[in-house]
Amino acid sequence: MRFGKRPILQNLKGELRGRAIGLLGPNGAGKTTLIHTLLGFHPPSSGTAHIFGRDITTDAKHIRALVGYMPERDSFIAKMSAVHFVRLMAELSGLPSDAALERAHEALFYVGLGEARYRSLDTYSLGMKQLAKLAQAIVHGPRLIFLDEPTNGLDPPARARMIRLVREIRDSGKAHIVLSSHLLRDVEECCEEILILKDGRLAVYCNLEEERKANRKFLMLETRGDQHKFAAAIGALGCEYALTGETRVKVVLQDGVEVRDLYRIAAQQDIQIRRLSYKRDSLEDIFLKAMENGHGGL
Amino acid sequence: MAVYEQTYKQYLGKLTPEWSRFLIIPRHAFRDVFKSKLFTAFFIVCFAPLLVEAILIYLHHNVNALALLRINVRELIPIDAYFFQTFVNLQASFAFFVTLLIGPPLVARDLRNNALPLYLCRPFSRTEYVLGKMSVLLILLSAITWIPQLLLFCFQAYLGGAGWFVDNLWIASAIFIGSVVWILLLALLSQVVSALVKWRVVASGALLGIFFIPSVFGEVVNQLFVTRWGNIISLGALMNNVSAGLFGTFVRTTGHMTDFDGNVAREIVMNEPPLWASWFALGLICMICLALLSRKVKAYEVVK
Numbered sequence: 001m002r003f004g005k006r007p008i009l010q011n012l013k014g015e016l017r018g019r020a021i022g023l024l025g026p027n028g029a030g031k032t033t034l035i036h037t038l039l040g041f042h043p044p045s046s047g048t049a050h051i052f053g054r055d056i057t058t059d060a061k062h063i064r065a066l067v068g069y070m071p072e073r074d075s076f077i078a079k080m081s082a083v084h085f086v087r088l089m090a091e092l093s094g095l096p097s098d099a100a101l102e103r104a105h106e107a108l109f110y111v112g113l114g115e116a117r118y119r120s121l122d123t124y125s126l127g128m129k130q131l132a133k134l135a136q137a138i139v140h141g142p143r144l145i146f147l148d149e150p151t152n153g154l155d156p157p158a159r160a161r162m163i164r165l166v167r168e169i170r171d172s173g174k175a176h177i178v179l180s181s182h183l184l185r186d187v188e189e190c191c192e193e194i195l196i197l198k199d200g201r202l203a204v205y206c207n208l209e210e211e212r213k214a215n216r217k218f219l220m221l222e223t224r225g226d227q228h229k230f231a232a233a234i235g236a237l238g239c240e241y242a243l244t245g246e247t248r249v250k251v252v253l254q255d256g257v258e259v260r261d262l263y264r265i266a267a268q269q270d271i272q273i274r275r276l277s278y279k280r281d282s283l284e285d286i287f288l289k290a291m292e293n294g295h296g297g298l
Numbered sequence: 299m300a301v302y303e304q305t306y307k308q309y310l311g312k313l314t315p316e317w318s319r320f321l322i323i324p325r326h327a328f329r330d331v332f333k334s335k336l337f338t339a340f341f342i343v344c345f346a347p348l349l350v351e352a353i354l355i356y357l358h359h360n361v362n363a364l365a366l367l368r369i370n371v372r373e374l375i376p377i378d379a380y381f382f383q384t385f386v387n388l389q390a391s392f393a394f395f396v397t398l399l400i401g402p403p404l405v406a407r408d409l410r411n412n413a414l415p416l417y418l419c420r421p422f423s424r425t426e427y428v429l430g431k432m433s434v435l436l437i438l439l440s441a442i443t444w445i446p447q448l449l450l451f452c453f454q455a456y457l458g459g460a461g462w463f464v465d466n467l468w469i470a471s472a473i474f475i476g477s478v479v480w481i482l483l484l485a486l487l488s489q490v491v492s493a494l495v496k497w498r499v500v501a502s503g504a505l506l507g508i509f510f511i512p513s514v515f516g517e518v519v520n521q522l523f524v525t526r527w528g529n530i531i532s533l534g535a536l537m538n539n540v541s542a543g544l545f546g547t548f549v550r551t552t553g554h555m556t557d558f559d560g561n562v563a564r565e566i567v568m569n570e571p572p573l574w575a576s577w578f579a580l581g582l583i584c585m586i587c588l589a590l591l592s593r594k595v596k597a598y599e600v601v602k
Contacts (some may be wrong), residue, residue, distance in 0.1 A: 176307070
């Protein structure tokens with residue numbers, strides 16, 4: 001994908017199958033452009049993609065009938081009540097007028113705007129506008145929903161509500177979700193899989209749960225004393241280790257090595273172990289690793 | 299996703315035919331347009347000349363009414379091509395003012411509120427969007443131009459008899475083509491202005507400017523170079539020529555002038571641009587409008 005001579009997305013290859021996929025990346029990584037390209041807003045300069053087996057370059061209209069999109073920026077039609085707006089969006093998706101009106105009411109109740117549905121969108125707060133955008137994205141019951149920064153500008157209760165709705169939709173099993181965000185917590189709470197973009201390239205695509213399971217549990221030790229000698233002794237036991245600060249040592253225990261062995265070595269080396277805890281890589285670790293390492297594959 | 303269930307549910311019912319979806323836009327737009335009492339009143343006023351036209355046609359064929367009003371039929375304007383052309387032109391000016399009132403915000407409002415991605419992320423193309431927005435004007439303007447004019451033509455044909463109808467059938471086509479060309483031009487120009495200028499008042503001003511500034515400039519060219527070719531950039535003059543061509547009232551030579559070069563007198567004949575040139579200029583304007591709309595009506599503008 002290029003804008004003029006500037007490459008925005010490149011070498012993206014793979015297959016996404018998850019029910020809820022988090023699209024992560026720093027600002028300008030190409031998350032929104034990827035969504036726009038999949039929606040057919042920007043024609044790819046080379047290559048193509050398929051959604052539910054349909055080509056985005058030749059079958060965009062059919063694809064758009066199957067997807068819902070919640071844009072990042074404020075997007076609405078002025079001088080309309082929420083129910084009128086959502087109904088119009090449903091009709092544009094192909095629903096007959098009566099069904100569209102019925103579904104507009106339902107969608108607005110579902111997102112929690114039931115009582116405010118006859119109010120003009122111009123009078124809505126930012127949080128309410130976000131919910132109205134979600135309502136228009138789901139009113140026609142799409143099979144795939146693109147959510148671009150859905151929690152942008154929301155206060156904590158509104159954010160929690162949005163996250164709960166996204167999780168509910170995911171758990172209903174009736175729609176796939178692609179959630180683009182730079183907020184790791186949102187993605188961690190809603191998504192099963194993550195796709196991390198860096199400079200328009202694929203940095204990581206993984207199943208979050210599997211990745212967590214696959215990540216070996218490691219021990220984080222906080223020590224006092226000559227930790228280099230201590231680390232060397234741990235290495236001699238065949239364990240992987242990393243010094244992560246002046247007093248911290250990260251250790252992956254090998255089979256046959258137990259915590260008491262570490263205490264024994266510490267005693268021999270005259271090292272104090274002040275703290276010891278089991279840890280796994282968090283999404284933040286995965287993200288930071290992806291940012292450092294660069295490009296991964298599917 | 300029933301209200302009482304509060305769960306996410308897919309829609310499995312029947313869908314509307316794709317070809318008809320562009321009509322959703324005018325349906326929703328009319329609600330908004332006719333909320334304004336001022337506009338509704340003006341729209342009703344637009345039918346006043348048609349009422350006069352109908353009365354004139356009726357009087358022509360009603361001896362009793364003429365006797366009652368003590369009018370000689372010869373004092374009335376004859377019902378011919380010129381009669382219909384006059385009223386078509388009159389309705390065209392009303393159509394222009396209707397366009398000024400409702401055309402500018404149509405696309406501008408969506409652009410200002412970033413609504414285009416919401417339209418275009420659905421099974422709804424850019425062409426359908428433009429067609430839908432243009433339909434708002436096309437339907438309203440048709441209602442005050444060619445539709446009532448053709449009904450009045452039929453009324454005259456009913457009163458005038460089959461002979462009149464057969465002899466003057468070409469007038470019906472002139473009414474239809476002339477009006478459609480004018481409302482298409484108005485709809486396209488207002489959409490372009492609306493897409494380029496996001497503020498309603500400025501857009502209305504720009505639309506007025508598009509019609510009047512080139513006319514003034516064209517007239518200056520006409521006066522300076524002693525010609526009528528300046529009319530080629532005047533939308534009003536172009537439409538007048540096209541309309542006159544359709545109604546068979548087009549006169550190529552519209553002025554004579556005697557120029558003295560020393561002692562030698564020279565007769566200058568001022569000819570209007572030929573009809574084909576007027577049609578060509580209108581076609582060119584429409585093509586430019588479509589090209590501009592194609593550039594501006596996008597889900598997101600790409601900064602290269």
